[in-house]
Amino acid sequence: MEYKELLERARSQLPEKVFEQSRFEIPQIRSVVEGNKTFIVNIREILETINREENHFLKFMAGELATSVTMESARAVFAGKHAKVTLQSLLERYVKEYVICNECTKPDTKLVTESRILWKRCDACGASTAVKPLRK
Numbered sequence: 001m002e003y004k005e006l007l008e009r010a011r012s013q014l015p016e017k018v019f020e021q022s023r024f025e026i027p028q029i030r031s032v033v034e035g036n037k038t039f040i041v042n043i044r045e046i047l048e049t050i051n052r053e054e055n056h057f058l059k060f061m062a063g064e065l066a067t068s069v070t071m072e073s074a075r076a077v078f079a080g081k082h083a084k085v086t087l088q089s090l091l092e093r094y095v096k097e098y099v100i101c102n103e104c105t106k107p108d109t110k111l112v113t114e115s116r117i118l119w120k121r122c123d124a125c126g127a128s129t130a131v132k133p134l135r136k
């Protein structure tokens with residue numbers, strides 16, 4: 001049997017879910033600077049992809065950028081000028097800390113507070129990891 005055929009066969013025997021998970025990619029931030037403000041224009045799309053609460057993510061970003069953030073008609077608005085590359089690297093840190101499971105590296109996690117500690121709990125493998133509280 002050809003290698004390609006073998007590969008096809010192996011694929012067809014794997015459950016759909018495996019492929020859904022392996023397709024996870026950190027979204028690319030689309031941002032614009034207008035005056036002394038920075039807008040993330042695809043914030044909805046980002047939140048949907050990383051499957052996290054708007055509040056938690058925006059608080060993290062604002063804390064790390066040491067600035068304030070508001071939502072304005074489906075755009076996140078940060079005070080000050082922030083480079084796209086800075087926003088992107090913060091998003092990557094956020095995903096690593098609050099989304100991707102430390103054990104199995106899948107993104108199928110949720111954040112739960114228990115005993116006053118914030119945990120990242122994985123639906124795929126069941127692992128729980130305590131995550132950093134957000135900066136005030």
Ligand SMILES: [Zn+2]
Nearest residue numbers: 101104122125
């Ligand atoms: Zn896991």
